[in-house]
Amino acid sequence: MENDTPTAALETSFDLVARQDKTEQDVKLLRSDVDEVKARLDKVSRAAARPAIGGATEAASVELKGFVDHYLRRGADAEYKSISGATPSEGGFAVPREIDAVISATLKDISPIRALAQVVQVGSAGYRKLVTTGGTASGWVGETAARPETGAPDFAEIAPPSGELYANPAASQAMLDDAAFDLEGWLAQEIALEFAQAEGAAFVNGTGVNQPLGFLSSPTSLAGDAVRPFGTLQYIGSGDAAGFDANPESRLIDLVHTMKSGHRQGASWVMNSSTLALVRKLKTADGAFLWQPGLVEGQPDRLLGYPVVEAEDMPDVAAGTFPIAFGNFRAGYLIAERHATQILRDPYTNKPFVHFYATKRVGGQVLDSAAIKLLKIEA
Template identity: 65%
Template sequence: MSVVDRPVLAGASPLAQNAAFAGFVRTGATLEMKAFTGVTGDAGGFAVPREIDAQIDTLLKGISPIRSIANVVKVGSAGYRKLVTTGGTPSGWAAENAARPETASPVFVEIAPPTGELYANPSASQAMLDDAAFDVEEWLAGEIAMEFAKAEGAAFVSGSGVSRPKGFLTSATAATADGVRAFGTLQYLASGTAGDFSANPQERLIDLVQSLRGPYRQGASFVMNAATLARIRKFKTTDGAFVWAPSLAAGVPATLLGYPVVEAEDMPDIAANALAIAFGNFRAGYIIAERTETGILRDPYSNKPFVNFYATKRVGGCVTNSEAIKLMKFSVA
């Protein structure tokens, strides 16, 4: 089968597609995947059409846990800005015939999520593409989805914000309450013991829940890794009941103190001064800005006899509302 006969990306003619394959566009700084040949037993696939791009998004939501609970917006350019008001619009009381003096104007803060470019660059021999007895489209979608999810999942939690999203754990933190902390600073509550829970861990978890204002608790979730969750699932109340409530129906998540728990393996283990547990409404507190489509280039020229498939996706993220996410710090104070 000739190159012209292979599927083209949506909106592109075969001639335009071949011209695009002459070289790579800008690369990010995240991922690489090795070459695939018939000798090694691995496989390659066709360039990804629009239908497979939707499949990648579905897999990402299932693999990257923060994506499933955060506010995900589609953008058409590299830059994205969001305005947030920090104090609302002040008001006042007046008698029926009294003057109405001017009140203060609301204060705005501009949020610009740091962005980076995820990339994957698998390759396959032309012989493998011609002879492979497997679904190459499904293979390519799965490979890209797994690698992209692995990288972005870590970035949403602890990303530095340099050429990648800024994770919520890398935001500034303080023990002060809402209305006192500087904008963008997350509040943490101490566990009471360095590197461990205090004598009454259930009470500390309740304090963490109640530190979040009522409107944000609607739709809030716990976020922690599996090791931390294993510790918490063993906690019991004074009457011997587990604080963890297992799910009794398919599709209904298990709960902790009435709130679902999201397992994110990129969260740190319990250790001295570790921010190992997060609780909050991530849809209100964390934003993910991404380009609407995954870009795929098929390049059969640069690395003969291999065909390179270069996939890129621009993704950004940061905390947008520092009152909507609370952290537990495993420290004395």
């Protein structure tokens, strides 16, 4: 019995050592699992943070590479279909999201009205929006008085006219065969430039027939917001049938204050460079310039405290024209577009050049006519 105590103590010591070893092994395994999970999360985070072009996620990179190498360079429909699942039966392949994002960003940089207006993405050819033209009626009553029924608000339907916008850039087969040629960058830039020029003109002067209805093509009136029909833009005269009168600042100030204060927050001037050259020379009665250049790089120049945007599709100063617009275009003009750009490769029409016929459906219309005001050259 005397040897039982040392033996039990020894067994207890062995048991403690074994438990300690097992605990250390468990801790090492747990740390290994944590490190592995952390590494995976870091990899996912780095992939998500990469830019769309030139550093897309792995799946997006495969799709983009397949689109460029198989379809754009060689026109291999079947090979590209197996990679992206696109269907040429709809009139062409959908441009991968990376290229389409670059086109949209470049359009916003080039087309000034697009940068100012409200843009919505639609999935079908038609788009409709209800706009209330009068708020719900209200009234004051006593604590126990009856609550009579209030009048219902009035609504107007906005259905922006739309059309098919297309571009048809071409490249030689030798350029496409050159692996060093940045095909996706060139294609995105060419399509964006063509689209920007066409839609920039349509958002200002579009007829509404197979194209957007430009805000200068909308009905106009001298009447104020309270009595003017919905969808009709208000304008004021310049005071001179050929240009500006002796007090141009008073006309511009009147134009600013015909707009409700809520819309003036975020409003800007829109005119072309020729009109801008005249406006920059305008002075007040005491000799001060109305124009205020931006004091910080990247800050827009201002006129009466509001930024000025150059849109070359605005008319020059001439009798009967509307060379200057002042408005909150995000509230005043709506652009509805189908997001996906379609592209059809055409190597046959103009050999040895390969054409890339790109299409996109775009519509536009004045949304709130109280948010855009015009200056007309008239006495």
